[in-house]
Structures are given as C-alpha cells and as structure tokens.
Amino acid sequence: MGAAAEALKDFKGFSMKNLPREEPLSPGHRACQGCAEILSLRLALKAIGKNVIVASATGCMEIVTTPYPQTAWRVPWIHVAFENAAAVISGVEAAYKAMTRKGKMEKKDVVFVAYGGDGGTADIGLQALSGALERGHNFVYLCLDNEAYMNTGIQRSSATPYGAMTTTSPPGKKSIGQATWKKNVPAIAAAHDIPYVATASPAYPIDLMNKAKKASLVPGPAYVHIFCACPTGWRHDSSIAIEVARMAVATNVFPLYEVIDGQWKLSRKNPKPKPVKEYLKLQRRFRHLTDAEIAKIQQRVNKEWKTLLARCGELEELEKFGEIEQNL
C-alpha cells in the first residue's frame, strides 16, 4: 500500500449526516452572487477544519474576503502576492517543522493550505507550485479554476478553454476567441509524483469535501483542482452556476478523478455523456461559436476523455465510449 492509501484507509468520508458545522470562511464576504469559487473554497475548508493555516494568492478570493478592516477568515490567513502562495506556505510549513523540532513551539496538528486561481496556478504561479510540490512540503494546494483572470476583469489564462471569449481573447473577424486548449494542470501536478491529486466540482459537494479532506490527510504535497463556475466572467445567470458545473461533468468537459500514489481513479463514470453543446450554450462566453467550432471542441473532449479512461484503467468504459462517441 502506498503512503497516501495507508493514510486514507480509515477515512470514511462525509455524508449529509456528518457534515462539519464549523465555517472557517465565514459569510459576509463580497463575492458576486452565485460565485462557485467562494462556495468551493468554503466547502474545502469546512472539510479540512479549523486547525489550518491558509496562504492565499492574489485574486478574487483574496480581494472579496479581506477588505481591511474586515476579514471573512476565522482561521489564520496570509496573503503575500499573486504568484507565490505555494512558496509562502512552504515557509510556514518549514517554520512549524523547525520550531516544533527545536522545542520553540509545542507540537500541533496543523494543516497547511495554499490556494490560487487558475492564473495564480497555471500561469504566473506554476514555478513556485512546482518547486513546492517537488520539495515535498506537507501541504494542500487548491486551484480554484474559473478559467480566466477574473479579479482583473476576465482576461484569458492558459486554463481558459478553447473558443471562450475573454477581454484579451475577444472573438472578432480574425479570432474565434481563446485560440489555445486548456492547460492540464492536474496532470502536471501528478507528474511530480506526489501522493494525492484530484479534480473536484461544487456540483458534487460531498465529493469535493472528501477530496479536500483526503488531501489534508495524506503525508506530503496534495493538489486539488476545483472547477469554479463564475457567473460574472462566464456570462451566465447567477442562479445556474451549479447547473453549469454539473453540465461540465455530464459532458466530460471537466471529468472528476483522483490520482492516489500515482494510481489514476475515475470518481464518476459517465455512460451517457451529453454533447458539449449542452454545456457551451449555457454561457454567453461561447455564444459566438459556430457548429464547426463546437464539433472541434467535441472531438477534443472525446480524445481527452479516452486518454483519461485509459489512464484510469477503465478499459470496459473505453470500449463502450468508442461505440457512442460518433453520436456526440
């Protein structure tokens, strides 16, 4: 049994009956209505509990929770800059390690958490994240992926999906919007051979909480990539963020899986995937896309889903998907 599996063997998981009552991230923050990013962060921290120290990257979640002199944080929290949350938490963790070993501080069971948006993770913070994962600090990294730089006004990131309209990937006579495919950061994290990697969605809150908790239980670095619908940036009604998130899973646009001790494991099979069009049409950031472009996206989603099924050893699913793929 690998180190992560060993650490997780007694974890029974959350259910609607045993949800923790504590709210490390309190209400009264200033996130937009229907923001799934703040919801995801709240759920993840609820699962991890209050014996935690949190390092935040610059971004929506930093801005909306701490307009001085107010703070929505009931747990220790530090924000330093945009690209270095993983390095800051490395320092906090190293300090606790050294000081408890030297008897300068009593030993405490503290979970070290860093979080950043997709920009703070996939782009400007990728180096600091890679360094912290490679060095093996005992911490949890949450990537809150709303697929653009929302805090600065919806600019594209390398995690913005193909075809999406952002303020720096505007569709026009010579542009279809974002011209590149979404960077696969969970796979990059997994390539560091860390104990635990997972993808999660606020549309599946218990699954999200279980994954955040597992990330905190394994020894060493853990990475959880959370799909965070953003009504303001994705141009959909604030009442349907969860529907959008659920549709992303139903269409295989954002599949849910874990990588435990290097073993890939699908969290949800999807025997009857919906066409990606169902997902795209909910959001005005994709409304300029032609059927031909949508077909191109469908092909790419199919290809990535098959790669994932193969990695997860889901050979039966792979075969079944092969039979229905052309109908999508």
Added chain:
Amino acid sequence: MARRVGMEVSIAAAETVALLDVDVVAAYPITPQTHIVEHLSELVADGQLDAEFVPVESEHSAMSVCVGAAAAGARTFTSTSSQGYALMVEICYIASSLRLPIVMALANRSMSAPISIWNDHADMMLARDTGWIQTVAENGQEVVDLIMHAYRVAEDHRVLLPVIVNLDGFILTHMIEPIQLPTKEEVQAYVPPYKPLLRLDPDNPVTIGPVGVPEVYTEAKKAQDEAIKNAKPVILEAWDEFEKIFGRKYKPIETYKAEDAEIILVTVGSISETAMRAVDRMRAHGKRVGLARIRLFRPFPVEEFVDAVRGAKLIGVVERALGFNGYTGPLCAELKSVLFDNGLNPYVWNFIAGLGGRDVTVEDFEEMAECLEVKANKNEPMGYEIVNARE
C-alpha cells in the same frame, strides 16, 4: 572567549548565522553569494545548525519562504546578489510592509546587461526604497558583527523590520581574513530569542496581508514610515550594546581624519579601506583630506552625515552605481538634498567608480581629490563623471 580565526568571509557569515540559531534558511545560488548558502547547507547537513534549509527554485520563492516562515514566528535568513535580488524585490517590499524581521546578506554585484558577476552597488541601490534597514560592511569582521546587529535590531519590538547587510561581492565574500568569531554564549547575550508579536497560529487566528482600500492605505504606509524612522535610535543603541559586549565600536557615519578636513570624500563599502590609505598619503603631502564612510544607509543618518561633513568646502561622492537620471548618481543626489536641507553649500562632485568589478586604487582616490580641487577652482558647474572609462 571569541575565537580568532583566518576564514573566508562568506564562511564566517554562515557560521554567524548558525550561531544565531536561525530556524529557516531559504536561498538560491548566485555568484558571489553562493559560498554563504553552501556553507549553511553544510552546517545543516552536519547537524551543527538545527534549521530547515529550503532549497527553493528561485529567489522570488526564497523571499516568499522567508516571509511565510517569519509570519509563522521563525528566525529566518537568506542571501543573494544582483539578478537574484532583482527577482525577489517584489516580495521584499511586502516583507517590510508586513513588518517581518528577515535578515539578508546582500553580496553586492552589478546588474545585467552586460551580465557581470563582479562587484558594484547597483543591487544596493535597487534595495534603496524597499523599506528595509540597510547597513554596509567594509571588511570581514564587520560582516560578522553587522549580521548579529541585524537580528538584534530587526526583532526588537520597537522596530520589526527586515535588514540587509551589504558586503561587497568577491572583495569581501571570497577573501580570507582574520576574524574574531564570537561564542554562542556571547551571541545569545547580545541577541535574545525571537518573540514574535503576532504569528500564524490556529489557536489565535490573524489575517495578515489584507486589501488596503484607499481609506486605510495611506495610514498603513505612514505607520511603516514611522517604523523605519523610529528604528534609528534602536540601531544606535544596539551598536552601543555591541561595544559593551564585544569591544568594537560602530557608527552610522564612520569618519577618517575628517575633523579638520577641507576636502571630504564619501565612500560606501570595502573601497573605504583603500580610500583610507589614499587619505594617509595625501595628508603626508599636506593636503587636508578626510573621509566620511556610510555604514548605515537606511534609514539615512542625516544628522551624523551633516556633522561629519560640516567643515568641508569640497565633497567628492564616490559611488559604485549609476542613476541614469542624466545629472547624478543615486547616492550623490540624496546627499545633495541632505546638504541643501541643512543649509550647507559645499562644492560637490560625483565620481562614479568601480562599476562591474573595476578596481578603485589608492591612486584613483588621489586623482579624484585632485580633480575635485581643479573643478572647484574653475567653478565648474557641479555634476558627475564616470572615472577611468575609456572612450
């Protein structure tokens, strides 16, 4: 009793950091700083220093790790030079704004381009406005002493600011010098254990680094400005204490034969020792020359500087950096403003010398003093020149 040893200055710096029982060291290699952190990692590897050595992937992360560690209540150390400093400078502003007592040895090196690993003070000038306290060493002993002083000042609750100890790359970092290395007991008597005011602790949650809306940003910066101004008496007090324990005396502006001098040269760092030789030679020829050496660069010791140069008719500011403002070097511009504020009106000429590792010799200083007199006699408009530069 202190041990008298012959030791490379970088090794002595690392040994001092180890005597200070730091908890977290985060650093990234760059010449000429490397020997300091190599030796620290050896001390950790051999169990002589019980600390976490975090081998980060960049200087940006080195400073970020120090910030995280200091916010958690640890004593931290880092060291870098030029390009490495430039990469971390974003976080250096934040370290001082968050009032974290991090100590850095800045092994001074020129800035690219062209890339040059050799010594000048471009990086010291880059650190100028970051809100860190800055001291400058002229020799190996001073590096050891100023590192101890840095922790004592930084961690004082009346200060709580990060400190840079500047030491010239190669000229100091790679030199073997006779050094009085203090004992652990002496160090501990001088620098008490670090007791953070606030730290990241789940039992007592704090929010560090929130958004500064326009209603509070100015006040936050005003508080920080007060902090560095208030640091000065503590810096002086810590030097007085130092003298009591170790017998060596430090002043924010060190002078040499300046009392009756008509001509004063201003120097920073290791070239001061060469300049003192030059002063002796010129004095032997009857020229009334003296020196004012800048030991404390931030906060700037205005009164002490004014006292040191008050009697001089001619001042030559010798500095190892360019300002690219078209009229003077960065240090000289600042000194002129200090003189102006204090009603002094000497003739000032700015010599930019020793860029990118070019030696500044005794003869160079003699020529500068001579040149200063000629220009003043001709009543040439004040300005600057890059000395010894080929066309």
